[in-house]
Amino acid sequence: MSRTILITGASSGLGEGMAREFAARGDQLALCARRTDRLDALKAQLLQDYPGLTVEVRALDVNDHDQVFEVFGELQQHFGRLDRVIVNAGVGQGQALGTGGFQANRDTAQTNFVAALAQMEAAMTVFRAQNQGHLVTVSSVSAVRGMPAAMTSYAASKAGVAALSEGLRVELAKAKSPIRVTTLYPGYIHTAINENVKHRPFLVDTRTGCRAMVKAIESGRNECFVPRWPWTPIGFLLRRLPLPVLARMF
Template identity: 30%
Template structure:
């Protein structure tokens, strides 16, 4: 039995991409799962699949908009007995819309990114960490980004949200340093998931062009690192991990092969 067997993992944004891939890999480790996202049908499909393939784990799927504090409180208060004690919180839910320069970013786009990427992460952490402190065990893993390390044109608001995640993660680690609770951040570079299609407002051709001429990371690559981070011995904390495909050096330096 591995270190993650029997642990309960709460995943936001579990209906696709890195969240879904993480759910599958945690299930392979024997972890119990709380799957949350706004798209309940996709969560239920994943729940059904994982329950069949991993009959010894508990999988709970529930619709959740991380921007809604009352909904978060309801979801937490109504967790089934077999998954009510969360060992690992994976704050994965996030979004980016558009590549507009700062002076052209629409107010509703600003609000959506700030509310999902920052407020939602904070609200989930506030809801779950107190229970971890009571039990003297827990791990918060936040999904950051290279965009939280280096700003770039066309990404002002998204970069701001991921710089906020970076700061929140570091501050939380300081605040919890006297406890056994671990706090980690994983910051991907170019990852080809549905996330990119959303950025380009559903234009998959434009989203795919971002990765033309190189082999980007995929959701499973990041999920593997999330599970690795969660599975270290209790005295080991991977505080911050920056992850690129081999032909990326920073937020904008990328080598593309001619096709």
């Protein structure tokens, strides 16, 4: 039986890549993004590659919080259920604090954290009513430790997403709920969001990275660094390195 998977930020990058991977598995897709022209093109290509696939697309600006609840509810009604929601939409801008970049840092916090909170609220509203579902949040390896300069606000916003996800897991475990929550911590995967970053160690192409993300999602684990190698040991070390050592790395 195919599952219904909702992905935000699906018009490009990791969202588009995951949509392609799930389509290859025969899952029904609900794809959301601001750029509907790109969503329409992706839908047409997926239907050409996989005849019989069900794909619904919706315009969605995740910073319009009322629209988030409306679109999620509409898609749940259209399909009859949502089996998985992947909170993926985000931005990668930011500047060092105190250097005139407040607007960029504020926008990063609003899109990556507040809008993610809205998506998680909307998804959990659906899942609680269904008493089933799998919520997936896309954080970042940078979330495991405070990052300097242009990365500070981005890392903090992704750490907030990870904390929300962990809090939900604790609550759902206590309630013995069948609803699951998975947090992904991607390393450097080539997308437009990071192509202007000067240093991208262990960079992998989009397809390789998205395959690793989907494999991690399907594993059912609570938290996954992706690709698993080398980011799992790197994440372990980042959490434990003394501050002077961390400062020399950036």
